[in-house]
Amino acid sequence: MADLTTEFLGIKSPNPFWLASAPPTDKEYNVRRAFEAGWGGVVWKTLGAEGPPVVNVNGPRYGAIWGADRRLLGLNNIELITDRPLQTNLEEITRVKKDYPDRAVIVSIMVPCEEQAWKDILPQVEATGADGIELNFGCPHGMAERGMGSAVGQVPEYIQMVTEWCKKYYSKPVIVKLTPNITDIRNPARAANAGNADAVSLINTINSITSVDLDNMAPEPTIGGKGTHGGYCGPAVKPIALNMVAEIARDPQTRGLPISAIGGVTTWRDAAEFMALGAGNVQVCTAAMTYGFNVVKEMISGLSTWMDEKGYASTQDFIGMAVPNVTDWQYLDLNYVTKAKISQDDCIKCGRCYAACEDTSHQAIAMSEDRVFTVKDDECVACNLCVNVCPVEGCITMEEVPAGQIDERTGEVVSGEYANWTTHPNNPSATAAE
Amino acid sequence: MATSHQASGIQAARLDAAGIAENFSDLHPAYDAHEAAVAADRCYFCYDAPCMTACPTTIDIPQFIREIQAGHPESAARTILEQNILGGMCARVCPTETLCEEACVRETAEGKPVEIGRLQRYATDTLMEKGVHPFTRAAATGKKIAVVGAGPAGLAAAHRLAMLGHDVVVYDAKSKAGGLNEFGIAAYKTTNDFAAREVDWLLQIGGITMDYGKKLGAELSLDGLTSAYDAVFLSIGLAGVNALRAPGEDKDGVRDAVEFIAELRQAEDLTALPVGRNVVVIGGGMTAVDAAVQSKLLGAENVTIAYRRSREEMGASRFEQDLAASKGVKLMFNVMPKAVLGNGSAAEIELEYTEVADGKVSGTGETVRLAADQVFKAIGQTLEGQPDALALEGRKIKVDASGRTSVAGVWAGGDCASGGEDLTVTAVAEGRDAAMDIHSSLMG
Numbered sequence: 066m067a068d069l070t071t072e073f074l075g076i077k078s079p080n081p082f083w084l085a086s087a088p089p090t091d092k093e094y095n096v097r098r099a100f101e102a103g104w105g106g107v108v109w110k111t112l113g114a115e116g117p118p119v120v121n122v123n124g125p126r127y128g129a130i131w132g133a134d135r136r137l138l139g140l141n142n143i144e145l146i147t148d149r150p151l152q153t154n155l156e157e158i159t160r161v162k163k164d165y166p167d168r169a170v171i172v173s174i175m176v177p178c179e180e181q182a183w184k185d186i187l188p189q190v191e192a193t194g195a196d197g198i199e200l201n202f203g204c205p206h207g208m209a210e211r212g213m214g215s216a217v218g219q220v221p222e223y224i225q226m227v228t229e230w231c232k233k234y235y236s237k238p239v240i241v242k243l244t245p246n247i248t249d250i251r252n253p254a255r256a257a258n259a260g261n262a263d264a265v266s267l268i269n270t271i272n273s274i275t276s277v278d279l280d281n282m283a284p285e286p287t288i289g290g291k292g293t294h295g296g297y298c299g300p301a302v303k304p305i306a307l308n309m310v311a312e313i314a315r316d317p318q319t320r321g322l323p324i325s326a327i328g329g330v331t332t333w334r335d336a337a338e339f340m341a342l343g344a345g346n347v348q349v350c351t352a353a354m355t356y357g358f359n360v361v362k363e364m365i366s367g368l369s370t371w372m373d374e375k376g377y378a379s380t381q382d383f384i385g386m387a388v389p390n391v392t393d394w395q396y397l398d399l400n401y402v403t404k405a406k407i408s409q410d411d412c413i414k415c416g417r418c419y420a421a422c423e424d425t426s427h428q429a430i431a432m433s434e435d436r437v438f439t440v441k442d443d444e445c446v447a448c449n450l451c452v453n454v455c456p457v458e459g460c461i462t463m464e465e466v467p468a469g470q471i472d473e474r475t476g477e478v479v480s481g482e483y484a485n486w487t488t489h490p491n492n493p494s495a496t497a498a499e
Numbered sequence: 500m501a502t503s504h505q506a507s508g509i510q511a512a513r514l515d516a517a518g519i520a521e522n523f524s525d526l527h528p529a530y531d532a533h534e535a536a537v538a539a540d541r542c543y544f545c546y547d548a549p550c551m552t553a554c555p556t557t558i559d560i561p562q563f564i565r566e567i568q569a570g571h572p573e574s575a576a577r578t579i580l581e582q583n584i585l586g587g588m589c590a591r592v593c594p595t596e597t598l599c600e601e602a603c604v605r606e607t608a609e610g611k612p613v614e615i616g617r618l619q620r621y622a623t624d625t626l627m628e629k630g631v632h633p634f635t636r637a638a639a640t641g642k643k644i645a646v647v648g649a650g651p652a653g654l655a656a657a658h659r660l661a662m663l664g665h666d667v668v669v670y671d672a673k674s675k676a677g678g679l680n681e682f683g684i685a686a687y688k689t690t691n692d693f694a695a696r697e698v699d700w701l702l703q704i705g706g707i708t709m710d711y712g713k714k715l716g717a718e719l720s721l722d723g724l725t726s727a728y729d730a731v732f733l734s735i736g737l738a739g740v741n742a743l744r745a746p747g748e749d750k751d752g753v754r755d756a757v758e759f760i761a762e763l764r765q766a767e768d769l770t771a772l773p774v775g776r777n778v779v780v781i782g783g784g785m786t787a788v789d790a791a792v793q794s795k796l797l798g799a800e801n802v803t804i805a806y807r808r809s810r811e812e813m814g815a816s817r818f819e820q821d822l823a824a825s826k827g828v829k830l831m832f833n834v835m836p837k838a839v840l841g842n843g844s845a846a847e848i849e850l851e852y853t854e855v856a857d858g859k860v861s862g863t864g865e866t867v868r869l870a871a872d873q874v875f876k877a878i879g880q881t882l883e884g885q886p887d888a889l890a891l892e893g894r895k896i897k898v899d900a901s902g903r904t905s906v907a908g909v910w911a912g913g914d915c916a917s918g919g920e921d922l923t924v925t926a927v928a929e930g931r932d933a934a935m936d937i938h939s940s941l942m943g
Binding site: 134135415416417419 | 536537540541543544545546547548549604605607608
């Protein structure tokens with residue numbers, strides 16, 4: 066069995082699966098259950114400043130979208146930070162950390178953008194014995210209207226400023242949680258880095274309306290006939306999160322900055338993908354909220370099995386391995402040629418590849434009278450759409466045309482030489498680039 | 500106190516009312532909304548879908564399932580009914596395992612097709628429960644058309660003709676419409692008087708007059724119809740029954756399976772319907788299975804289907820065979836009736852084992868006797884009472900692809916006409932298509 070022990074910012078946890086700051090980590094009862102189920106760590110649900118706690122709506126606070134068989138693909142929420150008194154949370158954090166010294170306990174914090182507010186709360190958090198803090202600069206709903214959450218995360222200067230305060234008044238690791246509701250994720254990451262953040266975590270939720278109640282003509286979740294935008298998460302946001310993690314991992318200005326990845330992690334594979342793109346660990350919320358805490362068991366066994374198969378002794382062995390392979394479009398090899406191939410043994414003759422290719426792509430699949438589907442190599446541009454729409458995994462594959470062979474579509478011999486857009490004759494800037 | 504299974508002879512009340520109710524409940528209970536949603540989600544929305552090709556009425560199955568997925572079962576029902584006005588009955592009685600569901604790509608992929616029949620029932624039931632009839636008549640054409648026989652073919656033709664603006668009179672020899680839907684299908688496939696309710700719903704289109712107790716060759720003549728109407732559609736079914744041609748056929752307790760099924764379907768109280776202790780059904784088609792299974796469900800102790808050829812050649816599908824077996828019916832293959840024995844009433848049947856050479860069945864000489872106080876003949880129905888003027892093909896009324904007979908102005912469809920399998924769904928297709936041809940020939 067591969068060793069899943071992870072050290073992130075010097076914080077040890079038995080596995081890289083942490084629960085993200087969210088409803089599952091709002092109180093001692095849940096967190097104890099999470100640790101009993103096997104979670105490696107938690108980021109405690111965001112604490113606010115001393116005083117009367119925030120209030121939540123009393124109508125529905127979640128909305129969702131589903132795939133086939135009502136499998137939940139995306140979840141949105143309009144819940145705010147913890148609505149329990151600060152002292153209660155601090156006491157519970159202290160107790161839990163004491164009872165689970167081997168697990169990571171990080172405390173998420175969101176207080177107003179004033180130095181005093183941070184100076185007040187940080188010593189109290191430090192006193193709990195928790196392993197670090199995470200700055201909630203991400204929540205896109207509710208708190209942002211009060212100048213907190215994503216309202217801070219969208220202004221790099223504020224990120225840097227608050228991060229610096231935290232480094233000043235808190236001795237343990239400071240993780241800055243980033244909002245995806247911006248145009249270029251690298252700017253807030255650079256700001257956190259400039260403020261000496263120990264790590265960034267991302268993504269927080271994405272601004273969203275999940276659906277509209279067509280009877281009441283109001284967005285869901287609907288509260289007394291009205292709705293508001295909420296934060297979107299779950300499997301549907303994973304591709305967005307993967308890209309943002311990769312952008313930070315390969316940015317020369319932030320390269321090496323530790324990343325805790327968040328965004329739709331549901332199985333071990335999702336976690337492995339984020340970690341391959343440079344994340345030191347992952348945080349999970351929607352999968353737990355959909356299926357309960359026991360989902361971590363598959364994550365643990367799955368990651369361990371995969372690492373054994375690949376011969377990775379520790380997570381450090383594969384973290385960041387895919388980062389060098391993330392590049393810009395202009396550097397992709399234009400002489401790499403593939404063709405789709407349909408396995409007739411696996412084909413169930415649904416014809417979806419044909420419909421997709423014939424109606425929306427390159428008319429590169431032939432259909433015979435008896436429903437045999439074959440790829441026309443002289444038309445196939447290798448777009449991969451047929452692979453993506455086929456209901457049988459592995460039935461349609463992309464096969465590389467080896468060097469020396471003719472690409473029947475272009476009539477040209479595949480050279481096997483790497484050549485990209487920067488040197489392509491059709492590129493007006495090609496000569497200038499040389 | 501109910502009569503026991505072991506009571507000899509043909510007896511009523513072998514089961515009490517509760518037992519009967521349980522036995523004759525819906526074979527495939529209707530989906531609720533959740534079940535329908537789960538089942539609909541399995542459809543892949545195939546291109547040029549094989550299920551649709553396999554459907555004799557060419558229902559756009561991917562389209563109607565998508566409409567269920569998207570929350571509009573009534574629209575799904577309309578999609579179904581546009582092609583097959585008896586889509587509700589067909590959802591219950593179609594041998595989907597040899598039609599749409601056999602062709603489903605998930606049958607290929609997983610051996611578990613999308614349950615198209617049950618989804619079709621969900622859609623059509625939803626619409627019909629709301630009492631909605633989604634079609635309206637075109638402007639009146641002034642044409643009058645006679646339909647003879649109110650079975651699936653006749654009803655489908657009548658509805659389509661009425662929808663196109665023609666006035667239709669439907670004659671039937673019986674006192675009730677529906678044909679085999681009403682008189683000839685196992686009760687557990689069409690519970691709660693569905694056949695009659697479907698006819699009532701279908702007639703909501705308007706423009707159709709039902710005229711019962713009128714039989715071709717008795718109250719009606721082809722000449723009389725052709726002179727009184729602009730077109731005639733014959734859907735008279737197969738009224739005759741093949742004989743056993745074995746000694747003892749005339750003994751008490753030997754009867755036609757179709758007659759037994761009709762009596763059962765019309766019975767007010769099934770506990771009052773008598774059935775034998777030892778029932779033997781001769782035949783291998785759906786009628787044989789329906790008679791055998793229902794005998795068992797009425798409380799017969801031993802029920803045997805005796806078929807003269809092999810299992811593979813049996814007309815009833817494997818699903819039907821397995822259904823019979825699961826209800827405790829014994830299936831015997833390669834045996835044929837040699838004699839019915841008994842003193843006045845049947846007591847035993849002697850079967851002779853057969854072999855099939857070059858498609859021809861012959862006895863091997865080896866015989867076996869089974870106790871049999873009731874013997875049902877289910878060895879095929881035959882055309883009976885057809886007008887002499889009509890040319891035949893084989894033993895059925897000869898028709899072309901549009902349902903035209905050899906006599907101008909006369910169309911035919913359903914079991915009485917040549918071509919097609921004798922299924923409800925093919926009868927509907929033939930009635931509908933003949934109606935379209937009648938329409939174009941009258942209006943062209």
